[in-house]
Amino acid sequence: MKKMVPDFFKxxxxxxxxxxxxxYDYPGAHWVEEAGLDMILVGDSLGMVVLGYDSTVPVTMDDMIHHAKAVRRGAPQTFVVVDMPFMSYATIDSALLNAGRLIQEGGADAVKLEGGESFAPIIKTLTQVGIPVVGHIGLTPQTATQLGGFKVQGRDLESAKQLMRDARALEEAGVMSIVLEAIPAEVAKRITREITVPSIGIGAGKDCDGQVLVIHDLLGMFDRFKPKFVKSYGDVKALAVQGIREYITEVKQQNFPAKEHEFKLSDEIVEKLYGKD
Incomplete structure (x- = not known):
């Protein structure tokens, strides 16, 4: 049975x-639904692991809607959260428009946007009109350049306290959960203990209420880089390359396609086809 917002609080x-x-696509969504996953994120990380960009910044609303629709078709019974891409929520008006599109066109159950207390007014507006919102603090990839790159956040006392203020502000704005990315486990533990909404960790330790990973990292499908917080549970790339190499070899050696892969005409038609007129 599909989980909804109250289920995650429970x-x-x-x-x-x-x-x-x-x-990010129909087969991936189908796999995770069959496995019994609680919640899917159609992340703007698709810009890097699917579209080949160097960051999430080039990802557009049309990209997100395109992939969200495929995921919804692949996982109709799973709660789907869709990222709002860079600059899609720069103002309250743009946030309302674009979040609405992700819900109406993309089939999202909730939207996710990056940022702390300065984004609380935008989040509050979205939640007040009935759009479930997932917050995201700590390492926020869309603004990684401002943060000094893809680095752990909240390592000193003041920045740790700011993360706590951010979490409380998002809670007060009405988020349904908060992603905590690349922050010290001790900070994530305290945030999780002090807020009433579920925390979802990625590189934030085991004390968060949940965990999220990029499926391409989990299955070994993406190897341009591997964050410290990733654990691989498979090596799909190695299996794929091995299978493709075997295919190449069999085609070159004329072992594929074999007789069992062919369609046949009746002998009568073959005789007429190859016989003399």
Whole structure:
């Protein structure tokens, strides 16, 4: 049965961990739904792991809607969160327009946007009109340049306190959960303890209410870089390359296609086709 917003609050209250992975297409969404995942994120990380960009910044609203629709078709019974891409929520008006598109056109159950207390007014407006919002603090990839690159956040006392202020502000704005990315485990533990909404960690330790990973990292499908917080549970790339090499070899050696892969005409038609007129 598809989980909804109240179910995630209940899971936090009952100390049941929430599982979340990214998915960007129909087969990936189908796989994670069949496996029994709690929540899918259609992340703007697709810009890097699917579209080949160097960051998430070039990803557009049309990109997100295109992939969200495929994921919804692949996982109709899973709660789907869709990222709002760079500059799609720069103002309250643009946030309302674009979040609405992700819900109406993309089939999202909730939207996710990056930023702390300075984005609370935008988030509050979205939640007040009935759009479920997932917050995202710590390392925020869309603004990684301002943060000094893809680095752990909240390592000193003041920045740790700011993360706590950010979390409280997002909670007050009405978010349904908060992603905590690349922050010290001790900071994430305290945030998780002090807020009423579920925390979803990625590089934030085991004390978060749930965990999220990029599926391409989890399955070994993307190897341009591997963050410290990633654990690989498979090596799909190696299997794929091996299979493709075997295909190449069999085609070159004329072992594929074999007789069992061919369609046949009746002998009568063959005789007429190849016979003399």
């Amino acid at each position: 899971m936090k209250a009952e100390h049941e961990k929430i599982t979340m992975l990214t998915a």
